[in-house]
Amino acid sequence: MKSLRIGLVDLDTSHPGSFVPLIRGLGHEVTGVFDSGTVYPPGYAETFAREHQIEHACESLEELVGRVDAVFIHSCNWDLHVHHAQPFVDAGKAVFIDKPMTGNVGDLQKMIGWAKQGAVITGGSALRYCNEVREWKERKIAAEEWVYGLVGCAVDEFNYGVHAYTMLHGLLGPGIESVRYLGENVQRQIELTWKDGRQGTVSIGKTAGYLPFYATLVTQKQVDYISVDNSRLYQALLETVLPYLAGEAPAPLPFEELAEAEMAAIAAKLSVERGGKPVRLNEIPSDYAGYDGKAFSKQYKALIFPSEK
Template sequence: MQTLRIGIVDLDTSHPNNWVPILKELGHQVVAVFDGGTVHEEGYASQFAERHEIKVVCESLEEMAQLVDIAIIHSVNWDLHVVRARPFVEAGKAVMIDKPMAGNLRDIQQLQEWERRGVRITGGSSLSVCEEVREWHRQHDPNDQIVTVLAGCSVDEFNYGIHAFYFLQAIMGPGIESVRSAGVHLQHQIELTWQDGRKGFLSIGTTQGYLPFYATIVTENTVKHLQVDNSRLYRSFLEASLPYLAGDAEPFVSISQLLEAELAAMAARKSFLLGGQQIALKQLSHEDQGYEGASFAAQYREKAKGH
């Protein structure tokens, strides 16, 4: 694969610090950074660039779009993701968007429209290609049908909880048709139904302690429990994504398939607000509340200051 010139957009989370060394180890150049100031004070981008030996701190995304082959967008306010991606799309550059990729239907439809236009765009959660799921699929007899899967994690329902949606989809495959909230007992319990009738279950949201990403897979002949090794997640995700973004391979999964996770999370929220009604993904509309990124980002900033 060719050496890519990569730009990092928004330094809000821990991911940029963790991803840049991996990108360099994989043989690529991180040539520019931009930070919109959602979480960090002015000057942080320069400190980040110095720490990681990145030559250019951009004043605008349009400036960065002229310097890079790929932009990786890490904005903790997911409502900014489409806005941040647009200058790169218009410049014909590839884009990777960190999870959650979007929190409302309008943004999801824009990402899907870009994909239809041939834009190289991907992202979401590293759980979509984690080693534990890949190993399970390698060993699993496809004739041994899945009965059900329970998966989950902690921390919060969407910014972190979205990982569990991706994890469940990576195990069971695409084709989520509808979602039903089963209510909240310490965590939010959610039932997802696939187009072929299979059901999977999630338990997500805040708990007293940190829970690892986990899944228990029940097939007709076996029961298998997976617990994810977080230390391998980022590298696996980048190794799976970059060849496609470089134009050297097909996407490991289309962005429309990946976005089923966000749509399912939105359907779970709508179901909860409607007292547990079954909500088909096709029933979602622009009027649905979705998940609001700016308010989450404000809370995130306050917590970051507290540290």
């Protein structure tokens, strides 16, 4: 496999540090980092680069563009993702956008447009590619065998909740037509309906303790329960996406289909605001604000630096 020079944009979360050794283990190198300062103070990029033996801590996106073949964008403020990806797309570099890829339809449409124009772009939650999802899908359950599914996780309704949407989407495949808010008891329950009539629910939001990523899947002949092994998530993700980013494999999923998980979450928020009325994905207004990335990043920073609240 072609060895990529990989850059990291924004070091807000645990993902950049976790990805570095796995990227190297798969035969690639991390050659530069850039941090825009959303969470960490000035100078953090230099500290991160030194701790992870990365040669260049860049002062701008443009500087990083010249040092890489591909980039992973990890900004916890998902409203920055399009802005941060643009220079790399313009330069013909491969782009991975971490979850949530964005919280509004306009930015998703921008990314879909890039992909249609030939950009090498992918991203999203690792739950789509986890071993447990792949193994269940290998059984090739026919649509007419389907009864119902439930997928859930804890923490919050979008930054983490998108994992549940993605896992359900990974298990059932593309083709989500509409989303409906069912109500809530501790967590929020959202029903997704596919174009072929299959349905499943995600249960998302804060709980008193951490919950694993889980699924209960009911077919006409069997009930399966899946609990995801988090220790294998990133490896499975990188093994799937890096060949595509290197130009040696097709896209794991067409970007328009990949974006359905975020679109479903955005539709769910709109359904809540409309009192539980179903919302079709193709009818979400393009100017609908969706989830506020800047507001989330402030909350995220306050968790890391509570003294600065």
